[in-house]
Amino acid sequence: MxxxxxxxxxxxxxxxxxxxxxxxxxxxxxxxxxxxxxxxIPLTYERHILIRILIFISIVAIVASYVVYKIVPTNVNWPGFVLFGLLSVWLSLIYALRKRYNITKSIMWQVIIVSGLVIFWDWKIGWMGWSLDYAVPFLCIAAMLVMYITAKVMKLSARDYISYFLLGGLFGIIPILFILFDLVKVNYPSYISVAASIIFLSAIIIFHGDSIKEELRKRMHI
Structure with a gap:
């Protein structure tokens, strides 16, 4: 100067x-x-009530799954699945909060990579089908939940998450293919994932429709 x-x-x-x-x-x-x-300007975040709510829900889910498993014993290790799912959610959330850029993108890649790993793991131990029955649908639901909490806690702008929110919602509909092609023995996790994705996408379109149009106009030069 x-x-x-x-x-x-x-x-x-x-x-x-x-x-x-x-x-x-x-x-x-x-x-x-x-x-x-x-x-x-680095992204900053404050402690949010959603984090405390998520901690409480995690504790309740673990305790409830263990009690139900003891009262009604089944061949499915419900406490293990619940614990694995919650660990996935927390690891993804912690990893996302530590990243300053492309947070929602990193979450999507985590879902894709972990889904591939659990399918490979299921195949290697003799293919019992738990990866498609439970793991992938619940991973999709966990991804949408982590995306929402991260966006609120980090106070991200629409341009930082809209495209990946849409991708996450569409990714959660994939389990319907497991049902259509008769790839699963237990259907309700896939139905829950698809229902959650439809609700998630509807909320984005209804409440953030203007932001989506603006982003499409900027990126696609519409």
């Missing part, structure tokens, strides 16, 4: 005259490295 001796200010660009006083700027004026016009 060039320093104006009359106005006592620094001027961006190499101007010949000061835009304020009109005096000729010295050619050997003091030049310093200019600051960024749009400085990078």
């Amino acid at each position: 060039i320093y104006c001796n009359y106005c006592k200010i620094y001027i961006r660009d190499k101007k010949a005259k000061c835009p304020l006083c009109g005096n000729v700027l010295p050619e050997n004026g003091r030049i310093e490295k200019a600051e960024d016009i749009f400085p990078v």
